[in-house]
Amino acid sequence: MHFEFQIEGGNFSKAGAASSQLKKILKQLNVDVRVIKRVVVALYEAEVNIVAHAWEGIIYIDIDTEKIEMKLVDKGPGIADIELAMQQGYSTASQEVREMGFGAGMGLPNIKNNSDLLKITSEVGTGTTVAMTVYLNS
Amino acid sequence: MPDQQLIENLIPEELCPDSVIKQLTRESALNNRRMKLREVVELLNAKVVSGEDQLNAEVEFAFASDLMSDVLTLETDNLLLLTGLANLQTIRTAEMSDINKIIFVRRKKATDEMIKLAADNDMILIECDYSMFKTSGMLFGSGLKPVY
Ligand SMILES: Nc1ncnc2c1ncn2[C@@H]1O[C@H](COP(=O)(O)OP(=O)(O)OP(=O)(O)O)[C@@H](O)[C@H]1O
Ligand SMILES: [Mg+2]
Numbered sequence: 008m009h010f011e012f013q014i015e016g017g018n019f020s021k022a023g024a025a026s027s028q029l030k031k032i033l034k035q036l037n038v039d040v041r042v043i044k045r046v047v048v049a050l051y052e053a054e055v056n057i058v059a060h061a062w063e064g065i066i067y068i069d070i071d072t073e074k075i076e077m078k079l080v081d082k083g084p085g086i087a088d089i090e091l092a093m094q095q096g097y098s099t100a101s102q103e104v105r106e107m108g109f110g111a112g113m114g115l116p117n118i119k120n121n122s123d124l125l126k127i128t129s130e131v132g133t134g135t136t137v138a139m140t141v142y143l144n145s
Numbered sequence: 146m147p148d149q150q151l152i153e154n155l156i157p158e159e160l161c162p163d164s165v166i167k168q169l170t171r172e173s174a175l176n177n178r179r180m181k182l183r184e185v186v187e188l189l190n191a192k193v194v195s196g197e198d199q200l201n202a203e204v205e206f207a208f209a210s211d212l213m214s215d216v217l218t219l220e221t222d223n224l225l226l227l228t229g230l231a232n233l234q235t236i237r238t239a240e241m242s243d244i245n246k247i248i249f250v251r252r253k254k255a256t257d258e259m260i261k262l263a264a265d266n267d268m269i270l271i272e273c274d275y276s277m278f279k280t281s282g283m284l285f286g287s288g289l290k291p292v293y
Contacts, residue, residue: 020258023237030241044243048217051241055234108213108230108238117218 008032008070014054016062016083019107025066026051036070038143046075046141049121052114053137057081059104061135074123078138085131093119093127178288179203182246182269185225188283189273191248195260196269204246207289209281213238221292227280229253236262245269250277 010032012025030047057064061083069076086092093115100110119125122139129135183200186193193200209227210216216226216238225246228235231253239247245268249255255263255270263270273280285291
């Protein structure tokens with residue numbers, strides 16, 4: 008199964024809509040609730056990161072009998088030092104983002120925690136790609 | 146209390162006086178305390194703004210934070226969330242974290258949009274006029290447990 012979602016940078020009223028859709032789909036597919044939680048928490052963190060830090064993005068989701076693969080490709084400022092960004096507490100979030108309850112620098116470490124595979128690539132000034140996989144029997 | 150009866154039968158009075166047993170039993174009762182949301186609402190003088198049908202649900206653990214980044218790292222099930230952050234992302238965060246009980250503290254109010262999203266996800270939303278400190282303290286004192 009394949010799904011795609013468009014994400015608008017800066018639009019916090021829509022942030023989470025894609026993750027919410029995926030959650031409903033996984034429930035219908037009778038995926039284990041603990042697996043669903045890992046998947047949607049990881050996707051929501053990555054989705055909010057596009058809204059908070061980038062300009063626009065697309066989420067590609069592929070589901071088969073073994074795994075859920077999610078790829079978020081955004082156009083945005085990119086991440087200069089991915090290792091630094093992965094550290095808990097590192098954040099460049101704006102005041103506006105902090106007022107929305109985010110910007111603690113916990114999202115990327117939390118994505119790592121909730122996914123089985125994670126690969127982040129980025130080009131400064133162009134954008135970031137976050138690819139993550141969760142195995143259904145994990 | 147059945148616990149106390151059991152202990153009394155097992156341990157003779159001369160080895161362990163009644164007062165000690167009562168204290169131990171009280172502690173164990175508090176340790177296993179769950180609260181009905183109806184009791185929570187009464188205790189806090191609070192107002193249910195969505196999900197009234199869930200007042201008989203029980204809760205054992207609570208977590209207090211205005212930071213959704215923090216909430217998203219929790220792994221405990223059946224959690225009561227206390228927060229002073231009242232916006233759509235509070236509801237979204239709860240949805241992703243499988244949290245369906247939220248208390249807004251410090252007189253923060255849920256918007257119509259939040260109430261609608263909460264209803265779609267079978268959540269109960271409660272508004273409370275007390276500070277985060279007071280709300281947490283009252284619930285902790287009533288036996289609700291922290292996540293960590
Ligand atoms: N898609 C992205 N585009 C550009 N920069 C990003 C992107 N995702 C993350 N970053 C950068 O990495 C930092 C760390 O991200 P992380 O998700 O861990 O924390 P945060 O988003 O700042 O706060 P939190 O996730 O706790 O709300 C961000 O502050 C930002 O500088
Ligand atoms: Mg983040």
